[in-house]
Amino acid sequence: MATAFLYIIVSILISLSTTISNACPPSDRAALLSFKAALTETSNLGIFNTWKGQDCCQNWYGVSCDPVTHQVADINLRGESKDPIFEKAGRTGYMTGSISPSICQLTRLSGLTIADWKGISGTIPQCISSLQFLRILDLVGNKISGSIPSGVGRLSRLGVLNLADNELTGNIPRSITNLTSLMHLDIRNNKISGTIPINFGKLKMLSRVLLSKNKLTGLVPNSISNMKRLSDLDLSVNQLSGPVPDSLGKMAGLNTLNLDDNLITGQIPLSLISSGISVLNLSSNGFEGYIPDAFGPRSYFTVMDLSYNKLRGRIPKSISSAAYVGYLDVSYNHLCGPIPVGEPFDHLEASSFLSNDCLCGKPLKAC
Numbered sequence: 001m002a003t004a005f006l007y008i009i010v011s012i013l014i015s016l017s018t019t020i021s022n023a024c025p026p027s028d029r030a031a032l033l034s035f036k037a038a039l040t041e042t043s044n045l046g047i048f049n050t051w052k053g054q055d056c057c058q059n060w061y062g063v064s065c066d067p068v069t070h071q072v073a074d075i076n077l078r079g080e081s082k083d084p085i086f087e088k089a090g091r092t093g094y095m096t097g098s099i100s101p102s103i104c105q106l107t108r109l110s111g112l113t114i115a116d117w118k119g120i121s122g123t124i125p126q127c128i129s130s131l132q133f134l135r136i137l138d139l140v141g142n143k144i145s146g147s148i149p150s151g152v153g154r155l156s157r158l159g160v161l162n163l164a165d166n167e168l169t170g171n172i173p174r175s176i177t178n179l180t181s182l183m184h185l186d187i188r189n190n191k192i193s194g195t196i197p198i199n200f201g202k203l204k205m206l207s208r209v210l211l212s213k214n215k216l217t218g219l220v221p222n223s224i225s226n227m228k229r230l231s232d233l234d235l236s237v238n239q240l241s242g243p244v245p246d247s248l249g250k251m252a253g254l255n256t257l258n259l260d261d262n263l264i265t266g267q268i269p270l271s272l273i274s275s276g277i278s279v280l281n282l283s284s285n286g287f288e289g290y291i292p293d294a295f296g297p298r299s300y301f302t303v304m305d306l307s308y309n310k311l312r313g314r315i316p317k318s319i320s321s322a323a324y325v326g327y328l329d330v331s332y333n334h335l336c337g338p339i340p341v342g343e344p345f346d347h348l349e350a351s352s353f354l355s356n357d358c359l360c361g362k363p364l365k366a367c
């Protein structure tokens with residue numbers, strides 16, 4: 001009798017302790033609840049209605065836990081998603097409020113995505129740089145202001161940093177060059193100023209660098225050409241100045257180079273024309289001199305936009321020897337002379353050649 005009673009007690013205790021150890025730690029639950037308290041989901045999709053009960057690892061929308069430690073490993077909240085909640089409601093999400101520093105108590109966090117909620121404001125908590133397991137930080141499409149935390153360089157595992165479409169100000173923190181695992185950097189469409197760190201090329205894993213639509217000044221650093229994996233470099237719509245480093249055209253993997261709408265001067269490096277780049281936009285800068293006569297069978301441009309510069313001389317004949325030129329725009333320069341005949345010129349429209357000094361021939365009027 002007594003043994004049977006003891007047995008029951010012991011089994012209750014065992015099952016109780018398993019339930020408890022499978023649940024998220026109370027401190028993680030508390031951190032999530034104060035994160036939630038700082039936000040208001042005004043689109044009424046009920047995203048946070050599932051955040052109830054003791055176990056934050058069970059059915060809390062957008063929360064996942066480490067299967068071994070049961071600590072919160074991932075927060076993934078997207079205001080624009082194909083999730084049934086959104087499909088059923090037929091609308092995208094909207095949230096106001098801010099990102100609570102309580103998020104920093106989730107010490108095992110490896111992914112933090114709070115994207116496209118349009119109305120989340122406030123700043124990025126400085127303490128985020130203490131989340132040493134963080135691999136993804138994605139806060140795109142909100143109204144976040146203030147600067148990028150200066151200690152961001154401590155996130156040694158960070159592979160994705162996406163802060164695009166916010167209202168961030170301040171500089172690119174110098175510590176960013178310590179993020180040696182970073183593969184994807186997107187801070188487009190903010191108000192970030194100052195220069196691109198001169199040793200930016202230390203970030204050898206980067207394949208996409210998207211810094212467009214900010215207030216960046218200074219030079220395009222030479223060191224960028226050390227990024228052997230870089231395929232997409234977008235520095236457009238800033239106030240960058242000086243010449244383009246010749247070494248950019250020698251990067252084997254570079255596919256897209258957008259430098260349009262800056263204050264860049266000097267000649268177009270010959271290397272850019274003979275490179276493997278397929279989308280090249282140099283529009284709206286101060287490029288001067290001739291278009292390098294360096295096209296060849298390796299040249300394959302789906303887009304080449306050289307409009308709104310100070311280029312002079314002729315359109316080089318070698319363009320006809322390029323493997324492919326899909327879209328070409330040389331309008332608003334000081335070019336002169338006959339437009340070559342044959343590919344790619346027979347499929348281009350007059351708008352590609354408008355407003356030069358004395359270009360002539362098809363599709364403009366005869367010479």
Ligand SMILES: *[C@@H]1O[C@H](CO)[C@@H](O)[C@H](O)[C@H]1NC(C)=O
Pocket residue numbers: 153174175176178
């Ligand atoms: C980058 O990391 C090194 C070594 O950990 C450290 O000494 C240096 O201060 C860091 N640089 C920045 C700008 O944080």
Ligand SMILES: *[C@@H]1O[C@H](CO)[C@@H](O)[C@H](O)[C@H]1NC(C)=O
Pocket residue numbers: 236237260261281282283284303305327
């Ligand atoms: C090139 O850049 C200019 C200026 O930012 C932009 O207006 C134009 O649409 C771009 N060209 C192409 C082909 O995308």
